[in-house]
Amino acid sequence: MHIAETGSALREILKNAPRPVVLVPTMGAFHPGHLSLMRRAREIAGPDGTVVVSIFVNPIQFDRASDLAAYPRPMASDLAACESAGVDLAFTPAADSMYFADRSVTVSETLLSRGLCGAARPGHFDGVCTVVLKLFLLTGCDASVFGEKDFQQLAVIRRMVRDLDVPVEIIPCPTIREADGLAMSSRNSRLTPEQRADAPRIRRALLAAAGLTSPAEIIASATASIEASPLSRIDYLSLVDAETLQPVTSLDRPSVLATAVFYGEVRLIDHVSIPKTSA
Numbered sequence: 001m002h003i004a005e006t007g008s009a010l011r012e013i014l015k016n017a018p019r020p021v022v023l024v025p026t027m028g029a030f031h032p033g034h035l036s037l038m039r040r041a042r043e044i045a046g047p048d049g050t051v052v053v054s055i056f057v058n059p060i061q062f063d064r065a066s067d068l069a070a071y072p073r074p075m076a077s078d079l080a081a082c083e084s085a086g087v088d089l090a091f092t093p094a095a096d097s098m099y100f101a102d103r104s105v106t107v108s109e110t111l112l113s114r115g116l117c118g119a120a121r122p123g124h125f126d127g128v129c130t131v132v133l134k135l136f137l138l139t140g141c142d143a144s145v146f147g148e149k150d151f152q153q154l155a156v157i158r159r160m161v162r163d164l165d166v167p168v169e170i171i172p173c174p175t176i177r178e179a180d181g182l183a184m185s186s187r188n189s190r191l192t193p194e195q196r197a198d199a200p201r202i203r204r205a206l207l208a209a210a211g212l213t214s215p216a217e218i219i220a221s222a223t224a225s226i227e228a229s230p231l232s233r234i235d236y237l238s239l240v241d242a243e244t245l246q247p248v249t250s251l252d253r254p255s256v257l258a259t260a261v262f263y264g265e266v267r268l269i270d271h272v273s274i275p276k277t278s279a
């Protein structure tokens, strides 16, 4: 496996790399969810194509300095995981090699990124779009793999690719969960044992509410189930159109029930899809 620490080193290694080049953008601290994306990338690349994994804790997508500082960075074990997943190239840039100190251009998505995580985290999706477009340009990838866990991120990236004619195929991957249903996340390791034991209620609350028949009932039920815990605090809980991510008041289109929940300082997200149930 090659390792590149700068954009120019990356370009040099990829100059004659066999196609397709398939990119998995990550912030590291790998768990089985990330490994499933790498496996999918290998399937798409085939035995002869090139799988690139970027490991970069992108400072411009964090709105809280404490969250950025606390983000785990187990680089040695991450590189070992890439190696054993059959990754061809790991890209591990430092922040100052990705961004000029006086950078002044940002990619901004202005509709899908307004609500949900975007409302609570101003500038987050600008940071995501900017780094993802830079990674696409640096690698010249043909395809890139994203987890459905971050479904708003996936929708925003798809919109960026559509609106800017970016020649990269976006490949979604299903959410990988712990045995008790909690979506795997690098942040789960920051939960106390008590918080960790409580956190699967998020998934249970969403699934139970998804079976109800009106948006008001769905939101009330999920809110009550999550708020029943004294350990957690809802950041947002919304029922939105699956494509536009705008709030819905009827179930006549596929929609998504999405939430972000704080356990102390740790913010967890999850969602369930709700198929169209009425005309």
Ligand code: AMP
Residues within 6 Å of the ligand: 025, 026, 027, 028, 033, 034, 036, 037, 145, 146, 147, 148, 149, 150, 173, 174, 175, 176, 177, 183, 184, 185, 186
């Ligand atoms: P991260 O490094 O956590 O920002 O995520 C890198 C990629 O892994 C993103 O495309 C995420 O959506 C994806 N991902 C994170 N957690 C999971 C999970 N539990 N299942 C599937 N994909 C995931």
